[in-house]
Amino acid sequence: MTHLPPPSSATSIDEASTYSKPRIVLHWLSAAVILWATLSGFGVVLMDPTHPFRQWVESINPQVTSLFIPLFAWRLWLAIKSGPQRAHDNPHKRLASATHKAMYAVVSGVLVTGVLMMSHPVTLLAVIPLPQLVHSEMLLMRLHDLHHVLCAILAGLVTLHLAAVLMHQMQGRSVLGRMKVKNIAR
Ligand code: HEM
Numbered sequence: 001m002t003h004l005p006p007p008s009s010a011t012s013i014d015e016a017s018t019y020s021k022p023r024i025v026l027h028w029l030s031a032a033v034i035l036w037a038t039l040s041g042f043g044v045v046l047m048d049p050t051h052p053f054r055q056w057v058e059s060i061n062p063q064v065t066s067l068f069i070p071l072f073a074w075r076l077w078l079a080i081k082s083g084p085q086r087a088h089d090n091p092h093k094r095l096a097s098a099t100h101k102a103m104y105a106v107v108s109g110v111l112v113t114g115v116l117m118m119s120h121p122v123t124l125l126a127v128i129p130l131p132q133l134v135h136s137e138m139l140l141m142r143l144h145d146l147h148h149v150l151c152a153i154l155a156g157l158v159t160l161h162l163a164a165v166l167m168h169q170m171q172g173r174s175v176l177g178r179m180k181v182k183n184i185a186r
């Protein structure tokens, strides 16, 4: 077991374990995509299906989130690669690590079900064709339900994640420094 000296300030926590530049950029990019897709996706369900904003969201979101798939795969790969150096020996860090792993797993599930449940072909950026992969009505309905459930679980995990970041902030043990865009310039 390794014993690190207790952090004397937020800066010492940050300096001990900042993330690499690509991981920081990819984190904030995925946070923007995921928060937008979650809030707008659930938000428009309250609107009339013919409302122009709902129709715009339902046509733009599958495109934005499909384009996000390679970026998320890259992010997942970087996280897997860094795994052994970030092995944790204290319960708090293990809990944070388990939540991060759960977020990766659930986002993967959301992306896979999203692509499979498309009930019509989509053209990304009016150039890249994304064909309809599943044609059975029954299976499409099941995938839609699964996508819905996974999106709700993801929203719960993201809420926990944000609560943990906020809690650390309020306790004066900020972890935001590890994800600081400023670190990119280093
Ligand atoms: C970051 C990943 C994603 C998130 C957070 C997300 C989130 C959501 C949410 C919250 C909903 C509303 C849930 C409901 O209908 O009850 C939804 C619906 C939907 N999503 Fe996703 N989604 C993601 C990825 C994808 C992908 C990759 C596709 C397809 C390429 C997709 C296609 C759809 C479709 C077709 C709907 C149903 C709209 C309707 O009911 O007509 N999603 N998504």
Ligand code: HEM
Residues within 6 Å of the ligand: 019, 023, 027, 030, 031, 032, 034, 035, 079, 096, 100, 101, 103, 104, 107, 158, 161, 162, 165, 175, 176, 177, 178, 179
């Ligand atoms: C505005 C919203 C967000 C803030 C302020 C935020 C903040 C942070 C911070 C400070 C860390 C470093 C924590 C540490 O090392 O102890 C972190 C890591 C992480 N965050 Fe977020 N986050 C946000 C949104 C999201 C979203 C939407 C996701 C969804 C997947 C997410 C997934 C992760 C993951 C998986 C990590 C672990 C590091 C990595 O593998 O990139 N975050 N976040």
